[in-house]
Amino acid sequence: MDTNTRPDAVAWIPLAEPAPGVTVRIRATDSHYDAEFAVAGDFVNSSVRTRFEWQDTETWRMILRAITRYEEDDDPQPEEAFTADWPDSPDPARLRFVIGEASRVEIHDGSDSDVFVSVPLLDGQAWITESMKRWDANRADFGFPEGGPKT
Known part of the structure; x- marks a missing residue:
């Protein structure tokens, strides 16, 4: 894992409490998009x-919607985690x-070591609402309009 946060990356999505905290930062280059998964806390910093495609931003939104549906399910103790x-x-x-x-x-490092850090998510729907707001606000700036990237 890299401890150097890119200065030109935009803090896009807060996922966990400030300590430990998890933030997804994104940046665009002329040829691709990067995501940086940053973990900050007393134990790990x-x-x-990773690289991603513009289509992955739609996948992000679908994941947030699926989490919302799962959490709103009438069954208070689903047998399997989503x-x-x-x-x-x-x-x-x-x-x-x-x-x-x-x-x-969980933030997986992507190496053959299978190392990952697991951080509890924020309680309730507030983090999802905040993530959706930031997703909507930043998407056009990063070339993620509905249906595809800017041409």
């Missing part, structure tokens, strides 16, 4: 980067959402 990985790309560095009795986000 690190980040990992899991989803982001981004859906060949690069193995990823976030894994595990939503259930103890909801968390």
Whole structure:
């Protein structure tokens, strides 16, 4: 994991409480998009980067909607946790959402070591609402309009 946060990355999505905290930062280059998953806390202070495609931003929104539906389900003790990985790309560095009795986000480093950090997610729907707001606000700036990137 890389401990150097890119200065030109935009803090896009806060996922966990400030300590430990998880933030997804994104940046665009002329040829691709990068995501940086940053974890900050007393025990760990690190980040990992991955590339993603503009289509993955729609996957992000679908994951947030699926988490909302799962949490709003009438069954208070679903038998299986909901899991989803982001981004859906060949690069193995990823976030894994595990939503259930103890909801968390796992930050996988993408190496052959299978090392990951697990952090409890914020309680309730506030983090999802905040993520959706930031997603909507930043999407056009990063070339993610409905239906595809800016041409």
